[in-house]
Amino acid sequence: MSEQNNTIKGKAFVLGKNIDTDQIIPAEHLVYSLDDPEERKFYGRYALSGVPEEQSGLPEGGIPLVEDDAFESEFNIIVGGTNFGCGSSREHAPASLDIAGVEAIIAPTFARIFYRNSVDGGFVIPYESLNDLSQEVHTGDELEIDAKNRTVMNKTQNKEYDIRPLGSVADIVNAGGIFEFARKEGMIDVKN
Amino acid sequence: MTLTEKILAKHSGKSSVEPGESVWVDVDVLMTHDVCGPPSISIFKDQFGEDARVWDKEKLVIIPDHYIFTEDKYANRNVDILRAFAANQDLPNFYDVGSEEYKGVCHIALPEEGFTRPGEVLFGTDSHTCTAGAFGQFATGIGNTDAAFIMGTGQLWVKVPETMRFTFNGTSMPPYLMAKDIILQIIGDIGVDGATYRTMEFAGPGISCMSMEDRMTLTNMVIEAGGKNGVVEPDTKTEAYVRERTDKYFEPVFSDADANYHSEYQYNLEEMVPMVAKPHSPDNKATAIELEGTELDRAYIGSCTGGKLSDFKAAAEIITGNDLKIDTYIVPATTEIARGLETETVNGIPLIKIFKDAGCKIGQASCAACLGGPSDTFGRLNNQEVCISTTNRNYPGRMGSKESSVYLASPYTVAASAVTGNITDPRVFIHETII
Numbered sequence: 001m002s003e004q005n006n007t008i009k010g011k012a013f014v015l016g017k018n019i020d021t022d023q024i025i026p027a028e029h030l031v032y033s034l035d036d037p038e039e040r041k042f043y044g045r046y047a048l049s050g051v052p053e054e055q056s057g058l059p060e061g062g063i064p065l066v067e068d069d070a071f072e073s074e075f076n077i078i079v080g081g082t083n084f085g086c087g088s089s090r091e092h093a094p095a096s097l098d099i100a101g102v103e104a105i106i107a108p109t110f111a112r113i114f115y116r117n118s119v120d121g122g123f124v125i126p127y128e129s130l131n132d133l134s135q136e137v138h139t140g141d142e143l144e145i146d147a148k149n150r151t152v153m154n155k156t157q158n159k160e161y162d163i164r165p166l167g168s169v170a171d172i173v174n175a176g177g178i179f180e181f182a183r184k185e186g187m188i189d190v191k192n
Numbered sequence: 193m194t195l196t197e198k199i200l201a202k203h204s205g206k207s208s209v210e211p212g213e214s215v216w217v218d219v220d221v222l223m224t225h226d227v228c229g230p231p232s233i234s235i236f237k238d239q240f241g242e243d244a245r246v247w248d249k250e251k252l253v254i255i256p257d258h259y260i261f262t263e264d265k266y267a268n269r270n271v272d273i274l275r276a277f278a279a280n281q282d283l284p285n286f287y288d289v290g291s292e293e294y295k296g297v298c299h300i301a302l303p304e305e306g307f308t309r310p311g312e313v314l315f316g317t318d319s320h321t322c323t324a325g326a327f328g329q330f331a332t333g334i335g336n337t338d339a340a341f342i343m344g345t346g347q348l349w350v351k352v353p354e355t356m357r358f359t360f361n362g363t364s365m366p367p368y369l370m371a372k373d374i375i376l377q378i379i380g381d382i383g384v385d386g387a388t389y390r391t392m393e394f395a396g397p398g399i400s401c402m403s404m405e406d407r408m409t410l411t412n413m414v415i416e417a418g419g420k421n422g423v424v425e426p427d428t429k430t431e432a433y434v435r436e437r438t439d440k441y442f443e444p445v446f447s448d449a450d451a452n453y454h455s456e457y458q459y460n461l462e463e464m465v466p467m468v469a470k471p472h473s474p475d476n477k478a479t480a481i482e483l484e485g486t487e488l489d490r491a492y493i494g495s496c497t498g499g500k501l502s503d504f505k506a507a508a509e510i511i512t513g514n515d516l517k518i519d520t521y522i523v524p525a526t527t528e529i530a531r532g533l534e535t536e537t538v539n540g541i542p543l544i545k546i547f548k549d550a551g552c553k554i555g556q557a558s559c560a561a562c563l564g565g566p567s568d569t570f571g572r573l574n575n576q577e578v579c580i581s582t583t584n585r586n587y588p589g590r591m592g593s594k595e596s597s598v599y600l601a602s603p604y605t606v607a608a609s610a611v612t613g614n615i616t617d618p619r620v621f622i623h624e625t626i627i
Contacts, residue, residue: 018384018473020587026594027227027563031259031266034231039266050589083385086418087587088563089319090228091335112389112420113319117335168214168351178341178349179239188239188345 008104008125008145010076012137012154013065014058015051017081021114023050024085024093034095041071043092044099057139065100072101077143080107081134084126085114094123104145106152106163108132119169122177127152128164136161194355194451195423196391199330202445203313211354211454219251220312222342225298226256228317228335230273235340246281247346253285253307254278255298260289260558264566296526296557299323299412299496303404304528306438310426311445315342319415320496320584326407327434328426328444333415353420354454355391355447356382360398362461368619369464370506371402371409372498372582372602376467377459379417380477388418390454393447398461399424404433405502412497413584416474466617468580469600472588480605480617488599490579491516491610492571492591494523494555495562498582498603501532507582507607508538508546510621516550517613521571523555530557564592573598580609 029046032039048056048065057063066073078097084107085093094117097105104125105118118126127145129152137143141156145163152161166173175181182188193201197209204215224232237244246252254274259267271289278286285305287295295301299320302308310328314321317339324331334348342348358378379386392414399407407424414422424430426444434442466480493499493507504524511520524530533544547554553571561571562583573579573596581591586598601609604618611621 018587020585020590022563022585022587022590026589027258028566028592030227031264031270031566033266033269035234050594052588052594083388083418086384087319087415087585089317089321089333089335091231091317091337094335109385109388111385111418113333113335113415117337120341121335121337178337182341182345 006147008077010103010143011074012077012079012139012141012143013073013075014134014137014139015078015080016055016058016134018083018086019051019080020087021085021090021093022087024048025090025096026050030090030092034092040099043096044071044101047073047096047100058134059138063139076101076103077145078102078105079133079137080105081132082107082109084110086111089113091117091121094118094121098123106133106145119172120178122180125173130162130164133161193448194391194393194453195328195425195445195447196330196355196393196421197352198445199311199313200350200352209352211352213352214349215352216347216349217313219315219342219346219348221251221253221307221314222339223253223255223298223302223314223316223321224339225254225258225318226270226274227258228339229254230270232317232336232339232343233273233277235337236343239340240344244344246343249281249283250285252283252343253302254283255287255295255301256289257297258559258563259565261556261570262566262568264568267566294527296524297496297499297559300500300525300529303327303408303433304437304526306434306440309434309438309440309442310430311443315339315348320412322414322419322421323408323412323496325411325422326404326424327430328423330421332421351389353389353391355393356387357393357395357453357456359396359456359458360394360461361396361458362398364401365461368466368604368622369461370602370604371406373467374459374464375410375413376469376477376600377464379413379475380467380469382417384416384473384475385418387414389420392417392419392422394422394424400427403502404429405500408500409497413474416584466602466605466619468605468615469586471586471597471599474585474600480601480615483615484617486615487578488518488580488609488614489577490518491520491606492561492579492581492583493603493606494521494525494560495583496525497584499523499525499529501529501536503582503603504529504533504543505536505538506603508543510604510607510611510618511550512538512541512546514550514611516552516610518610520550520552520610521555521561522547522552523560523571524557527557561591564590580606580615582606
């Protein structure tokens, strides 16, 4: 995960609303080890494989995040509709996006557990947008997220959008996850 | 303060907390299972050391339940990892597959084993951990990293949620109404993100008349509205249920009369009707009557939401003496419930006999097809099946193939629909009532 003040540049992959964790990583794939470097890659391969074809890579649809035989995606910024990441508490969901090469997700609202897992595990940065950008951004658009100025530049469409500040989780995002944060704060040393 | 605020204040050593505030709380119980346990254990070892001990072995509960009766080698490896960790850490609360202790679905096993105590804090690596709020406990789902953090420290940060209060008026449940209908109505009303980051508190005279299992159905599905947790104030029924299962001391907590709520909703039980969530979202509500005639391929009765003994009893009341038009799968949530199917009766006939005589397929206690799972999972939707189910989610592909479609409904409605082969309002089978 990049630090909050850095910029993230790359290609957008656009999805609709209520993208649940079963669409992000279907339950049948939750058997691979996240530690084994060879098995772990399959989380990347199957990231977003549960999204119905016509809703994958909007507005046209029919675009997978990761090509059939690949393990990583050419898209590194996901733009979603409201309630992104609803459903189960599986941390494999933000992990699979991270393994596929996704660095950030921009959505108007996130489901709570997914948001928390993204931040505490240091997988992807969940940015809340003021408006629903899934209605404006097209899959493949070149985006640049400027966290410091809270903007997203769409270089393909020459438009600029606003994102909200990370708020109370900024320290954890900046630290790179809950463990890194707790060490920095002296919490873990105190407890152990 | 509300019940939830009081629990979080007490567990963070504060006299009071405000919604929006982040606090570090002491954890009373951490639950994990076969899907999220192994990666949590791995992070724990990575962060605290190979030889690190968990913070309190009495407070870590490991309940394998997701992928149990499968040939999938990776799934079975996950159970082996749990087994080795439990042995190494000398954990007293591990409910191993293939042993006498094996339970099945964690959210039903936790209350059965006395871990859902009023006033306490429970975290679990599963989104339906919120079920335990039925007992006046603060209970919510977390990921692997947070679970690993608790394993090492016994603590976790929580943002104090605002509370939405749902008051049920009425002194009894109408004979055709189940808690599932009520929660589907509420989710349909407020939407799948209608309670995001918030607590859903269920109260009023209508709650008093509900059994603990009814209350568990309500709190189980708060996550389907995005809720952080759901709670019901403990009463004599709660106390009796918990006391039967544990000797451990607990202190019930109640909302103050002047507590501040984000919003308040009122429902009259007498006016509520059998509800269905259409594909592919739990808030895609319709009444069962509106959908009458919708053709089905399969009925499924099981899971933490709809696989409790009272759920099977309700289904059996309708199925008894009838032939079924579609394949009907019965999956008891736990081994205790599986035994209950042999002893509980309708008109003197054991539930298991009613189901077998009607041609139902009976599975073993586990999560089974509620979340699809490996391809050989019992009841999994592998093609374009249209299924009506007592489970909790119907997003695309939830029960297996993304070509399949799932309607969510109460055990009464699912059973009535199994008898006719299409979606059917159960009131046609419940003779005391007239539509």
